[in-house]
Amino acid sequence: MSPPVADSLIPYDEIVQEVLRAVVGRVLGQVAATGALPGEHHFYITFRTQAPGVDIPRRLIERFPDEMTIVIQHRFWDLTVDETRFSVGLSFGGIPSTLNIPFAAITGFHDPAVNFELRFPANEDPNCTPDPHDPPENDTPIATSEDGSNVVAVDFKRRK
Numbered sequence: 001m002s003p004p005v006a007d008s009l010i011p012y013d014e015i016v017q018e019v020l021r022a023v024v025g026r027v028l029g030q031v032a033a034t035g036a037l038p039g040e041h042h043f044y045i046t047f048r049t050q051a052p053g054v055d056i057p058r059r060l061i062e063r064f065p066d067e068m069t070i071v072i073q074h075r076f077w078d079l080t081v082d083e084t085r086f087s088v089g090l091s092f093g094g095i096p097s098t099l100n101i102p103f104a105a106i107t108g109f110h111d112p113a114v115n116f117e118l119r120f121p122a123n124e125d126p127n128c129t130p131d132p133h134d135p136p137e138n139d140t141p142i143a144t145s146e147d148g149s150n151v152v153a154v155d156f157k158r159r160k
Contacts, residue, residue, distance in 0.1 A: 029081040040113040042073035051105035
């Protein structure tokens, strides 16, 4: 029997989520730089409509009070990306709209062309930093190897 695993004082889950959200930013940044999607790539991006920093038309918040999925494929314009957010022009019911979405508000990213998908827990406040004195919530090991170290499986669901 292996000894109990010590509580983590490093917020690994939060760090991983931040890095994976940066993947979304990098991909969108590449599209913004070239002005077009490469090949058959296109994106479904799901986000919390009332998360802090989200700036979308009121009619969209009324229609999607909690969560909304947008598609970046054929008709989009003015895609801009910075370190914390992206902005894009899309048309809804023939009405052009600009959406400003912080990466912290994103709950899902999917590129069906290559079956790549990321899911994120919803962050309530993108500027919130964890209290270092709070007990970590992710210290139950998923699996333990013979030497007692934690084993984490990551499956990005990508076909080759």
